[in-house]
Amino acid sequence: MRIREFFIWQAGEYDFWWKSQMLLGSLLVLLGIIIVLFPTILVMLVAGGIVLVGASLIFSAWQIRRLQRRSRDVYEMESFEW
Numbered sequence: 001m002r003i004r005e006f007f008i009w010q011a012g013e014y015d016f017w018w019k020s021q022m023l024l025g026s027l028l029v030l031l032g033i034i035i036v037l038f039p040t041i042l043v044m045l046v047a048g049g050i051v052l053v054g055a056s057l058i059f060s061a062w063q064i065r066r067l068q069r070r071s072r073d074v075y076e077m078e079s080f081e082w
Contacts, residue, residue: 035042 035045
């Protein structure tokens with residue numbers, strides 16, 4: 001199989017699954033080799049992951065807070081009697 005044929009996504013019905021797994025596996029092996037050669041990259045990846053998880057938790061808490069305020073205001077508006 002040629003490289004050009006590998007990246008044709010319309011080749012077959014289930015070709016996408018094994019091609020994407022092959023590509024992901026190759027990238028993970030390459031990343032592992034790079035981490036073995038340069039261990040400081042692992043430190044940066046872990047630190048970056050922790051920062052991303054923390055930022056996503058802060059953002060989701062902010063969204064939940066906004067939703068809670070909005071739903072409380074809607075409840076007060078619906079329960080208001082004229």
